Amino acid sequence: MNFASDNIVGASAQVLQAIVQSNGGALPAYGNDEITKRVKAQFSAIFERDVSVFLVTTGTAANALALASAVPPWGLCICHQEAHVIDDECGAPEFFMHGAKLVGLPGVGGKLTAGTVSAYVRGLPKAVKQMPPKALSISQVTECGMVYGLDEIAALSQTCREHGLFLHMDGARFANALVSLGCTPAEMTWKQGVDILSFGGTKNGCLMAEAIVVFNPALAEALDYRAKRAGQIISKGRLIAAQFEGYFADDHWYANxxxxxxxxxxxxxxxxxxxxxxxxxxxxxxxxxxxxxxxxxxxxxxxxxxxxxxxxxxxxxxxxxxxxxxxxxxxxxxxxxxxxxxxxxxxxxxxxxxxxxx
CATH class of the missing domain: 3.90.1150.10 (Aspartate Aminotransferase, domain 1)
Incomplete structure (x- = not known):
């Protein structure tokens, strides 16, 4: 019996069937196919508003590119001291942020509080020699298996607004958090002030499919170029999109x-x-x-x-x-x-x- 992780099992039958169905024939490459267009529209429907969506193959790519869009090379990204972005991605976020740094703060159960974040930011020197904080990244679910409540996300978002920070959510286990809270995707993200989301599918039934979902248009402009430079605009992009089509069909992702x-x-x-x-x-x-x-x-x-x-x-x-x-x-x-x-x-x-x- 293997309880090491939720990414050790293969894809669900429904997701695999969607890949097979999308495989036949010739379709435009690099995400210009009808399947990808349908899936991107489906993300907007799921989140109850127009969103920019960038499909990638790994959670590391999603996190690194999302944070690179929010943090300039001279900036800081705040996260929990045990967050996946700082502990488990081999420096990929800092690499794609071109020198920007991650700083980890403590918190019980892998959670950060608005007070902890605010106190850290207020304590930083306000001088050009100090890298300024530009974003906050939170994990939903946290590395200790806990879920941020809507009020906690809202409080962190308010702190971000007070200090001029973008709010990123690492949603590797997004669906698990969603059903735990019993809320809608919109309620757990942009309605609480989340600017950009790493939307995970691989841990919950996909073969290799993640997405960057952008709620703040200011962060979307360069992501196509960042994704291309990172090798994440896949020539047979329909096979990534098809996974999400199977994943979303009949609320399969919720059931999983x-x-x-x-x-x-x-x-x-x-x-x-x-x-x-x-x-x-x-x-x-x-x-x-x-x-x-x-x-x-x-x-x-x-x-x-x-x-x-x-x-x-x-x-x-x-x-x-x-x-x-x-x-x-x-x-x-x-x-x-x-x-x-x-x-x-x-x-x-x-x-x-x-x-x-x-």
Whole structure:
């Protein structure tokens, strides 16, 4: 059983079928085909307004190009200290920002607060020797599996407006956050002041399809050129667009995310009922972060489970991982079976029961 990530499974059958259906015949290249045009119009319908859409193949490309459109080479982009853009993209955002820098701030559960961001910006020297902040990037879902509420996004947006910052949302798990909040895509983005979005599809059923969705027209002007220079204007672009067509059809993307979130809830509740296990952060989407006795960690490994250990940097001040404990990350996907979840919980329960019987 593999709980290492939600990008380890293949594409969903519906997305694969859409690719096959789009494959036959000759169509204009480089995104000038009718499928791409339909998908871009569908993004506008989904977000309830005209948006500029740039289809790319990876989340790293989406984040790097989106931030490059918002931050000049002499600027700063603020993010959480454990954000994917600063921790897991090999400097790609800074590379495409041509020298601009990312600065990470602390926050419980991978979240930033408006107060933390405002205090940091107000504390910066106002001189030409200091790189000025130009954007804020937030992860939705965060790296600790938490979801920003609409009021939290609105508060961060207000802080951005006060300090002249653009607001970027890294939505690698956008659909999982959306169904968690029970709101519309518009309500979670531009209606709360988000300027630009990295819209993820790969973790939720696509083969390799992400999008940059631009709500602030000032950020769209150069993105075609940036995408081309980054090798992200694909000659057979219809095969990227087709994935989104299958993804959106019949609300397939919502169904996938609902299933993944439900599996996470089942996993979270099951583990929380095992003596000695507690959750580092609430389970709000499709990731679970339990703090388990080391004997449970060892039992998982002995059973061949695949998962990751996790950092304690974003724990609440009164939370600690003991010397006989381990903090781990378990991720479920649209393809996770309920039986897999129950087996994992049974392994944990059995390990604790054996120790109690000794």
């Amino acid at each position: 995310a609902r299933h993944a979130n439900r599996m996470a809830t089942l996993l979270s509740e099951g583990l929380a009922a095992v003596p000695g296990v507690r959750l580092a952060w609430p389970t709000e989407a499709n990731e679970v972060f339990p703090i388990v006795p080391k004997l449970v960690d060892q039992a998982f490994k002995a059973a061949g489970l695949q998962y990751l250990g996790w950092t304690e940097a974003s724990l609440a001040e009164d939370e600690r991982v003991g010397s006989d404990e381990a903090l781990i990350r378990l991720v479920v996907s649209f393809a996770t079976a309920e039986e897999e979840v129950r087996q994992l919980v049974d392994i944990a329960r059995s390990a604790v029961s054996r120790q109690a019987a000794e």
